[in-house]
Amino acid sequence: MAASVAVENLNPKVLKCEYAVRGEIVIHAQRLQQQLQTQPGSLPFDEILYCNIGNPQSLGQQPVTFFREVLALCDHPCLLEKEETKSLFSADAISRAKQILSSIPGRATGAYSHSQGIKGLRDAIAAGIASRDGFPANADDIFLTDGASPGVHMMMQLLIRNEKDGILCPIPQYPLYSASIALHGGALVPYYLDEKTGWGLEISDLKKQLEDARSKGIDVRALVVINPGNPTGQVLAEDNQCDIVKFCKNEGLVLLADEVYQENIYVDNKKFSSFKKIARSMGYGEDDLPLVSFQSVSKGYYGECGKRGGYMEITGFSAPVREQIYKISSVNLCSNITGQILASLVMNPPKVGDESYASYKAEKDGILQSLARRAKALEDAFNNLEGFSCNKAEGAMYLFPQILLPQKAIEAAKAAKKAPDAFYALRLLESTGIVVVPGSGFGQVPGTWHIRCTILPQEDKIPAVITRFKAFHEAFMAEYRD
């Protein structure tokens, strides 16, 4: 190997960055999957069940037909001129594809677009936001991105100057935030979600953490809020959101609102309200609060992770700052057009009266209702395991149960040089093929241990998942019970 590049002389920010949802346990799972292929029967299970990541279609969720019809027609517009197409595609997919193509200069789905994304698609997204929120939205505020992650990186890149710039992040948090802050050399300023109150966000704790950080010389630039929560699955109450908005305004923080699970709500007494809607309802406008809302085609009922579509809606930034955001976007030219089109579709799906509406509605409701049932089944199952306690799955795609691990297990983990929850997750994988992410990848109150498990295995597999999990846990406890 050429010696000029070695781990010792790489960018230390890269070395520092961690990303647990694709970390050690997942790499081990990939090895086991290969082993299952090359030596079938050599493991105590016959398939790997990836519950580590919100990737619905990898576990069998089917894409929404209307969306895929439109994508296929936009990919190969010649189809629109053929008679057979009318019998293969729904009429509204055909007309939507025509409308989208006509909004693209030269109908060129293979051309770089404006760096913020195709204007006509941003118009559709802005209209979707306005109809969701009841407040106007502007296509000029929309930046289409390859999924939500590049948008988050862009904002971190913009705000973080050095290790004295801090970003307030929930703990537990989705590790994209810790990874991005590490890559950009900033300081993660943690605030704890309160597990006892269903992962509540206490303004008093926020304030305390902010002051602590400031007293250490950290210039806190922004607050990240993930709503519905990842990995914690809670849905914020509107009065809590109002307090957060006020806090950001008073403290001069950018509010980075991760709203990618806005369609994933499973309880009747909660609903999604965007932070922009909350802020506008409070009478706050452009001058009061710099606010970024992230949305993605990967989540919701659509679950189109592989298409890498998403957007950020940016309000409350001055024109010169927006120019800088535009410049960073332009260095990567534009996000992929398929993802752009899909982002416009999820924000403007079929409406009552459209030919596809009934089938679209049935697909959407089927997926969301099934997710709600799966969330409840897993939540109940976890709560029936010795030492487990699991909050209600109100939204998103995950459960994040706490596990009271016996002292003997903690010592065994120490001997194996693993965090106790990583040790548990590894043993779970090796016994059952189920892949979960240890809580240490997300952050947790020191001395507590968790796992994050998606609710995404298909419904007919849930009973078997629960049975396997239960059998493993009982054996684990039998081995390590104090």
Added chain:
Amino acid sequence: MAASVAVENLNPKVLKCEYAVRGEIVIHAQRLQQQLQTQPGSLPFDEILYCNIGNPQSLGQQPVTFFREVLALCDHPCLLEKEETKSLFSADAISRAKQILSSIPGRATGAYSHSQGIKGLRDAIAAGIASRDGFPANADDIFLTDGASPGVHMMMQLLIRNEKDGILCPIPQYPLYSASIALHGGALVPYYLDEKTGWGLEISDLKKQLEDARSKGIDVRALVVINPGNPTGQVLAEDNQCDIVKFCKNEGLVLLADEVYQENIYVDNKKFSSFKKIARSMGYGEDDLPLVSFQSVSKGYYGECGKRGGYMEITGFSAPVREQIYKISSVNLCSNITGQILASLVMNPPKVGDESYASYKAEKDGILQSLARRAKALEDAFNNLEGFSCNKAEGAMYLFPQILLPQKAIEAAKAAKKAPDAFYALRLLESTGIVVVPGSGFGQVPGTWHIRCTILPQEDKIPAVITRFKAFHEAFMAEYRD
């Protein structure tokens, strides 16, 4: 506007970054385009002709039918079960789509893939590289990316620790490199391509620049070579490539080979050889040279810029370093699947005997032959303008003529607070609607002035482009001739 975020407190690396191909002149062109829509007839031209960027389909180039057929079938796999599909799609597109879908776990084109990309697609790309080079290639060395740009950013992020880490870049260069180095806080170490010898790359100059940088305490980590050249259009001779490979090995540099124009060669006496082929032909293996080759679906005859597909092939890096590269890729989960599929198609297009072969070949040859004619026509036209001198367009998608600007024009530019070539490009835009990029955006020998103009306007428009350009230039010279 909320005052907490202002240009003054943004990341200075972002402020420093410049990206001329989407800079001031393009933004002005977009304004003029809007004016043409709202007030037709208000400008001395009736359309904006974007010659600023290698974006073929935006200027009317049609996508290759086979590629789009496969994409549409993969986007909407239900089509594969319908009888009508056989009359709408070619048989080999249908069988290719089936083969691709069967290589995707669960046939899920909507799922996140492995962070390096779908294994089956990487196998196809590795086979394509091996067949191109005559040396083996390995799917584990392929990292699929959303176009070439994110791959370049990833390598800069990996290698640059601080402002004392340098990257050797050609001048003129494609501003992605200067932008990415600026964003990651490193030092661009320039080496000049020699305009007099057709943009030749002199090892003696490389060596001198390297030693200069080292004497200033710069730790030079890598050498960027763009072949075929952008913006300069030259194709390196093989013995020159051998010298570059030797230089990198001897000096312990990573060779970052931008090979996105590998299909774009317009002269009979030159052909493309990848740097990996050259290195392997010299007997250099994994231990001798860390080498990254960037490829993209945006260029070549395919020109699928909007699909954001590409890959890097990484050889000569140790396992621990490769793990870090994998980790950075995984933070963004994966590149878009449509782009991944397309990257596998361009590296494994229809073969003799396939149903689509004849039409595919005709489309490919038609595009490349037309590009060659357009390059020649524009090159001749430029060489006929007073004060212009333009090297031969051997490859890529650009011409980069030098313009001897009269002193009076230089002074007028100074009065307008513009670089002289930016002043020229702005006047050109305002008179003709033709958008080119001033040489100052790419770097040039101080005191010389250039523009970069793509060869991409459709062939039937080239005579009009030349006429408009000539009339403008004559008027400009009449106004400013000394």
